Amino acid sequence: MRDLSLHLMDILQNSITAKASKIEVKISADQVSDDIIFTVSDNGTGMDEDFLKQVTSPFTTTRTTRKIGLGVPLFKEAAELAGGTFEIYSAKNQGTTVKATFKISHLDRLPLGDITETMVGVILSKPETQWVLQLSNKKDEFSFDSYEVIDKLGGVPITEYEVITWVKEYIDEGIKFIFGGVLHEIIS
Amino acid sequence: MKSLAELEEIRKKTLEQISLRTNKDGLRIVVGMATCGIAAGARPVMTALLEELKKRNISNVSVTMTGCIGVCKLEPVIEVINPDGSKVTYVKMNAEKAVRVVAEHVVNGRVCTDLTIGASEVK
Secondary structure, three states: OOOHHHHHHHHHHHHHHOOOOEEEEEEEEEOOOOEEEEEEEEOOOOOOHHHHHOOOOOOOOOOOOOOOOOHHHHHHHHHHHOOOOEEEEEEOOOEEEEEEEEEOOOOOOOOOOOHHHHHHHHHHHOOOOEEEEEEEOOOOEEEEEHHHHHHHHOOOOOOOHHHHHHHHHHHHHHHHHHHEOOEOOOOO | OOOOOHHHHHHHHHHHHHHHOOOOOOOEEEEEOOHHHHHHOHHHHHHHHHHHHHHOOOOOOEEEEEOOOOOHHHOOOEEEEOOOOOEEEEOOOOHHHHHHHHHHHHHOOOOOHHHEHHHHHHO
């Protein structure tokens, strides 16, 4: 994976597979503590205790094509390589929360990447799911909720080109506003 | 800053156009978006497919994501599924090839035989 937005897409794919109807992404950066924290929470099928214990192993997967699953282990590795931590909480039938922390200034921290493209990709793929994106830098906050957009649209599908273009610009602005100057790869 | 209020404008503008469209079943394009697909570059492929479809104003083709199809070494993989269930699997995709699949396969109904999984096995 080249950047954090691709890892995010991979983790979101897990939430989709877990049949979640609401998926929340929180990204918060704190210049003082030098942390950027990714939190993905879903209300999907969750995992039982046994599966949860071994979910960060590359040899654990739900898929049937083969016995290897690399999404979660790679994300964990990316966090730990960048001086961060990785946690995962889950309960059967209650959903799952994945939390990864990275040191912003660590040399091995992957760049943020195109979060907008990830979000738009998952929205287009599963428009019926409620997608929430929250960004924060301790001073300011930005939030996007696909259901709020759908509500305002009154019958026009969120997948319409004009709407999706608006969503793209909206999230892009949010990222620039919140992370500009905070993450060195985003120019304010 | 953009605001949610702008959506009202978009709603008014697009509502009329939508009612004009016929919603008959069309092709379905599925993009492999598991770890293997994403790492190999499936996201730009999906974006290219969506943008090319919109550019050509094709509204009866749906693009969705799926997990690992099972041939990770040939990722990014996409499947073009006909309404009757038959499908064509394209492998080792990139954004340019995705545009070609839309132009040749989706629009003109000619399968890009050199990009299919069958063609990759011959080599």
